[in-house]
Amino acid sequence: MSSRDQILNRLRRTLKRYDLRFPPENPTPLTPETRMAVTHAEGDRWALAERFGQELEKLHGSYSILETVAEARMAVIAQLLTWLQEDQEQRRTKVAIHELDWDLLLWEPETLPIPGLAPALKDLDFRLVLPQDLQDPKERERIYPVRVGITGVDAAFASTGTILVAAGPGKSRAASLTPLRHIALIPLSRLYPTVESWLAEQRKQGSLADFLRESANVVLISGPSKSADIEMNLTLGVHGPQQIHAVLFDDLEALIKAG
Amino acid sequence: MSVDVHAPFKKRVEQALSDPALGSAVERATRRMVAARAAAMAAVDGERLRNQTRQMKEYVLRHLPELLEELERNVKANGGHVHWAQDGEEANRIVREIALQASVKKVVKSKSMTTEEIHLNQALEATDIQVVETDLGEYIIQLAGELPSHIVAPVAHKRIEDISELFHEKLDIPSTLDPAALCAAARAALRREFFSADMGISGCNFAIAETGTVCIVTNEGNGRMVTSLPRVHVAVMGIEKLVPTVEDAILQLQALTRSATGQALSVYVSMTSGPRREDHPDGPDQFHLIILDNGRTKMLEEDYGEAMLCLRCGACLNICPVYRTVGGHAYGSTYSGPIGAVISPLLAPDKAQFKELPHASTLCSACRDVCPVKIDLPRLLLDLRADLVVEGAAPLPEKLAIRAFIKAASSRESFERAGKLASAASNALASLSGGNIHFLPPPLNAWTQSRDFPPFARTSFREWWQERMALRQRD
Numbered sequence: 001m002s003s004r005d006q007i008l009n010r011l012r013r014t015l016k017r018y019d020l021r022f023p024p025e026n027p028t029p030l031t032p033e034t035r036m037a038v039t040h041a042e043g044d045r046w047a048l049a050e051r052f053g054q055e056l057e058k059l060h061g062s063y064s065i066l067e068t069v070a071e072a073r074m075a076v077i078a079q080l081l082t083w084l085q086e087d088q089e090q091r092r093t094k095v096a097i098h099e100l101d102w103d104l105l106l107w108e109p110e111t112l113p114i115p116g117l118a119p120a121l122k123d124l125d126f127r128l129v130l131p132q133d134l135q136d137p138k139e140r141e142r143i144y145p146v147r148v149g150i151t152g153v154d155a156a157f158a159s160t161g162t163i164l165v166a167a168g169p170g171k172s173r174a175a176s177l178t179p180l181r182h183i184a185l186i187p188l189s190r191l192y193p194t195v196e197s198w199l200a201e202q203r204k205q206g207s208l209a210d211f212l213r214e215s216a217n218v219v220l221i222s223g224p225s226k227s228a229d230i231e232m233n234l235t236l237g238v239h240g241p242q243q244i245h246a247v248l249f250d251d252l253e254a255l256i257k258a259g
Numbered sequence: 260m261s262v263d264v265h266a267p268f269k270k271r272v273e274q275a276l277s278d279p280a281l282g283s284a285v286e287r288a289t290r291r292m293v294a295a296r297a298a299a300m301a302a303v304d305g306e307r308l309r310n311q312t313r314q315m316k317e318y319v320l321r322h323l324p325e326l327l328e329e330l331e332r333n334v335k336a337n338g339g340h341v342h343w344a345q346d347g348e349e350a351n352r353i354v355r356e357i358a359l360q361a362s363v364k365k366v367v368k369s370k371s372m373t374t375e376e377i378h379l380n381q382a383l384e385a386t387d388i389q390v391v392e393t394d395l396g397e398y399i400i401q402l403a404g405e406l407p408s409h410i411v412a413p414v415a416h417k418r419i420e421d422i423s424e425l426f427h428e429k430l431d432i433p434s435t436l437d438p439a440a441l442c443a444a445a446r447a448a449l450r451r452e453f454f455s456a457d458m459g460i461s462g463c464n465f466a467i468a469e470t471g472t473v474c475i476v477t478n479e480g481n482g483r484m485v486t487s488l489p490r491v492h493v494a495v496m497g498i499e500k501l502v503p504t505v506e507d508a509i510l511q512l513q514a515l516t517r518s519a520t521g522q523a524l525s526v527y528v529s530m531t532s533g534p535r536r537e538d539h540p541d542g543p544d545q546f547h548l549i550i551l552d553n554g555r556t557k558m559l560e561e562d563y564g565e566a567m568l569c570l571r572c573g574a575c576l577n578i579c580p581v582y583r584t585v586g587g588h589a590y591g592s593t594y595s596g597p598i599g600a601v602i603s604p605l606l607a608p609d610k611a612q613f614k615e616l617p618h619a620s621t622l623c624s625a626c627r628d629v630c631p632v633k634i635d636l637p638r639l640l641l642d643l644r645a646d647l648v649v650e651g652a653a654p655l656p657e658k659l660a661i662r663a664f665i666k667a668a669s670s671r672e673s674f675e676r677a678g679k680l681a682s683a684a685s686n687a688l689a690s691l692s693g694g695n696i697h698f699l700p701p702p703l704n705a706w707t708q709s710r711d712f713p714p715f716a717r718t719s720f721r722e723w724w725q726e727r728m729a730l731r732q733r734d
Contacts, residue, residue: 002343003343003344003345003349003552004343004550006345007343007345007498007550007552007556008324008327008328010556010560011323011324011327011498011556011559012324014556014559014560015321015323015324015559019562020559020562020564021562022320022562022563022564022565023317023320023321023564024317024321025321026321027314027317027318027321028314028318029314029315029318029503030311030314030315030318030506030507030510032506034311035311035506035507035510036304036307036308036311036510038303038304038308038510038513039303039513039523059526131540131541132540134540134541135540140454140541141454144450144454159523160523160524162524167535167539167541167542168536168539169538169539169540170540171539171540172540172541173483173487173541173542174487174488174541177480177483177484177487178484195509196506196509199505199506199509203505203506208505209469209470209505212467212470212472212505212530212532213333213336213337213470213471213472213532213533214536215532216337216531216532216533216534216535216536216539216542217486217487217529217530217531217532217535217542218529218530218532219483219527219528219529219530220524220527220528220530221526221527222522222523222524222525222526222527223526224526225478225479225480225526225527226478226479226526227395227396227442227478227479228291228478228520229394229395229396229399229413229414230395230399230414230419230422230438230441230442233419233438235438235439235441235442237442237443237446238395238442238445238446238478238479238480238481239393239446239449239450239453239479239480239481239483239484240479240480240483240484240526240527241480
């Protein structure tokens with residue numbers, strides 16, 4: 001008999017016993033009606049955006065809220081240039097920096113919610129490392145020194161300042177993971193009050209299980225990477241990004257135009 | 260390291276107690292986490308969260324076989340492989356085989372107590388595979404050649420001076436007490452490892468049966484690195500680490516993170532459902548799930564199934580006065596603290612291997628009050644103490660004392676005689692020191708080390724009653 005069968009048989013045999021004090025005989029599973037939502041958030045999409053930003057700030061992230069897609073595009077560029085300047089100042093003071101290139105690790109531009117971003121970045125002489133560049137395992141070395149990653153999100157949750165990113169065609173896992181800094185583009189149409197509210201919507205549409213499975217990898221990200229292992233002191237950027245900047249913007253107009 | 264994990268229990272405790280640096284490090288770590296947990300649970304309906312998580316896990320345990328089969332079906336449908344291991348040896352053999360077939364030379368690991376339990380690292384290193392721990396705390400432990408001392412904060416026992424010295428020696432960086440600099444050094448060193456590793460091994464905080472998903476929770480990002488960068492991913496899970504649906508997973512996740520470190524969510528919650536799909540730009544090509552028994556079915560059989568609800572959050576460690584005084588190494592087991600005192604004897608082939616642990620408790624019940632799934636740890640500890648006696652593992656002096664008591668209490672006459680003897684002896688001793696007894700002979704001197712022992716009454720209740728009745732009859 002295989003180990004599988006031995007383990008399962010043993011479990012079944014034990015669970016059949018009447019003298020077992022644990023587990024209870026007929027426990028009730030949680031249902032959508034009974035299961036609690038742990039956190040809460042209220043208000044219109046602007047209130048939720050503000051709440052998201054505040055929660056993210058508590059986690060040592062930063063954010064900007066913009067009213068249009070065009071403004072959002074400019075905000076991304078502004079953030080990149082700010083970081084560029086900060087780094088140059090650091091170099092002047094001869095602080096050792098490990099990843100020196102100004103390549104940008106991006107999701108496939110078609111998957112990004114801000115059209116025209118990629119060409120705008122190219123115009124400013126940023127070099128874009130795109131997912132197709134990662135196909136060759138030797139080429140993967142290219143992502144090693146990249147300092148900034150830019151991705152969209154599949155959803156964002158206001159009550160905890162959390163973003164949800166799923167892997168997929170054109171959506172590399174590395175872009176939100178390996179660079180020192182991460183810019184997350186969050187259209188307000190994808191901002192939900194809580195993770196539970198998003199789950200409920202997906203479940204209702206019948207797409208929750210498939211979404212998880214087809215993505216192969218779904219990650220909830222709440223702020224920059226951190227550790228308190230060293231004497232309970234907080235340090236950021238242990239393996240994942242040290243800084244995460246969320247750009248929240250209203251895409252309602254864009255959606256109406258597209259729709 | 261001040262505590263020798265191979266020394267006998269008493270010695271380990273003595274070593275821990277005589278190291279003030281260890282004490283202050285453990286105190287600092289646990290105090291923080293206790294306060295954080297309390298705040299995080301107070302910020303939400305913490306009681307309801309505990310009740311619902313418990314309810315869900317009870318359901319899981321009752322339906323464990325079916326849920327495990329559902330998990331297996333779905334992992335396979337996702338393109339992953341499922342392996343079953345009855346014990347650690349079998350699990351290690353399976354991992355080595357996977358590594359062999361995939362020509363693996365280097366493994367990166369994210370923190371997993373289950374892999375510590377089965378000593379996976381040693382098994383891989385024996386076949387010349389390099390294993391790199393990537394959780395910052397575990398990495399430090401590995402550099403130092405030690406064992407972790409806490410489920411969630413493996414380096415709780417180390418001060419920054421220790422870590423600075425270690426990095427200076429092993430990573431060749433200048434000595435510094437700046438945590439950011441130490442962290443940057445570790446990040447750079449480990450970055451190279453992540454990119455050159457062939458296989459990533461992780462544990463599994465919980466698996467979702469309905470989608471065949473393995474969830475890994477980290478704050479550093481190494482969990483994501485380990486499960487996304489190398490071409491092979493192996494996840495090891497205990498049979499009980501299961502939830503039925505995605506919504507249950509999110510509920511358990513929040514109970515776990517709030518109880519462990521007081522966070523609403525950990526920074527990264529990585530949910531992996533098989534290897535990457537054909538048209539994805541990155542991710543592992545192979546995914547293997549190893550479902551491990553290693554004493555868990557035995558635990559259920561012996562009716563300690565409640566301990567299988569454990570989420571491995573560490574909240575009971577943080578609040579336990581015993582753990583806070585001696586730290587984790589004194590327990591001499593992979594799992595320490597109250598839950599460790601329960602499952603270490605149960606998972607071992609012979610409970611007596613850890614016979615002191617159920618007694619390393621004052622039964623204060625603080626652990627039960629913070630457990631997110633409300634495991635009645637004090638009850639389980641008491642039951643274990645009873646089981647150890649039944650299995651003959653009680654210490655010899657205790658056995659002799661009980662035998663003597665049985666003899667004395669088996670008839671009225673012998674009980675009276677014993678009582679008279681105790682009264683005479685204790686009053687004689689007491690008169691030597693003017694009232695109370697300051698020194699009892701060994702082994703009872705442990706009692707009088709910190710308190711006096713009162714003498715027995717000069718007359719027994721029976722004698723007093725008979726005198727009174729005689730007096731009454733006269734009147």
